[in-house]
């Protein structure tokens with residue numbers, strides 16, 4: 220059983236801060252790393268896999284530092300987001316090459332075992348370039364599993380898959396976790412993460428925004444007060460209507476518009492346009508007032524990506 224521990228990890232590229240002071244612990248089972256595009260998921264995964272050093276902070280696997288520690292590669296399998304550039308190889312040749320890179324005692328047997336794990340034996344002698352998206356993903360999984368690592372890191376594994384391929388891969392990931400592995404996968408789709416992950420870590424704009432099981436994340440999204448900035452053609456009139464309607468906890472008039480604190484996020488965003496229409500007030504803008512957390516919630520609830 221393996222545990223990854225991140226302590227105050229940051230990573231910047233020139234002026235761009237991709238990951239900002241993230242601390243978290245990832246244990247056995249399936250963990251979903253959820254966040255919008257550009258949140259820093261790939262950067263985090265590459266650091267966890269030992270392919271990229273943190274600018275500051277530490278990442279440890281079972282107490283051993285990951286960066287510049289070749290031993291780590293034996294314990295971690297990483298499936299990158301990008302497509303393999305080895306389209307001219309067959310699935311078997313590709314997985315075999317990875318087995319040889321790891322200097323496994325019997326690379327042939329290891330490759331065969333890994334291909335069997337992902338049920339790719341029947342197609343192993345065809346070229347990767349001729350595989351479907353789902354098959355390519357499974358061969359990438361086999362290459363990451365060839366040395367039987369206790370930790371598996373998958374970057375956006377469901378991207379571009381059809382529903383059937385998605386289900387197959389979910390089954391496979393569940394199986395990997397049931398065997399005692401620590402499996403982490405990234406995604407920008409809440410539903411995907413909810414279906415598969417027993418634990419969820421949310422990152423937005425490089426920062427750790429929330430963690431827990433999906434119930435905890437959902438609760439966090441709906442229970443806490445949400446502050447919105449609302450601009451309309453007639454702020455005063457709209458403020459009076461919102462107060463009369465009772466759909467907000469407080470309404471303040473400011474120079475930039477209305478600052479509205481809503482207790483029930485969904486109800487408020489559903490009611491506001493109706494209240495405005497009834498009053499004949501045109502809405503110009505509704506935006507979250509607290510960029511860091513509010514954007515997480517509106518992003519998650521809106522399912523945007």
Ligand SMILES: Nc1ncnc2c1ncn2[C@@H]1O[C@H](COP(=O)(O)OP(=O)(O)OP(=O)(O)O)[C@@H](O)[C@H]1O
Pocket residue numbers: 232235236237238254255256257258259260261262263375
């Ligand atoms: N090699 C790089 N050089 C400069 N900036 C980078 C580099 N890699 C990533 N970034 C920037 O760091 C931020 C985080 O990127 P990252 O790819 O880690 O996010 P992500 O959550 O994986 O998003 P996506 O799913 O779109 O890949 C982004 O602003 C990105 O533009």
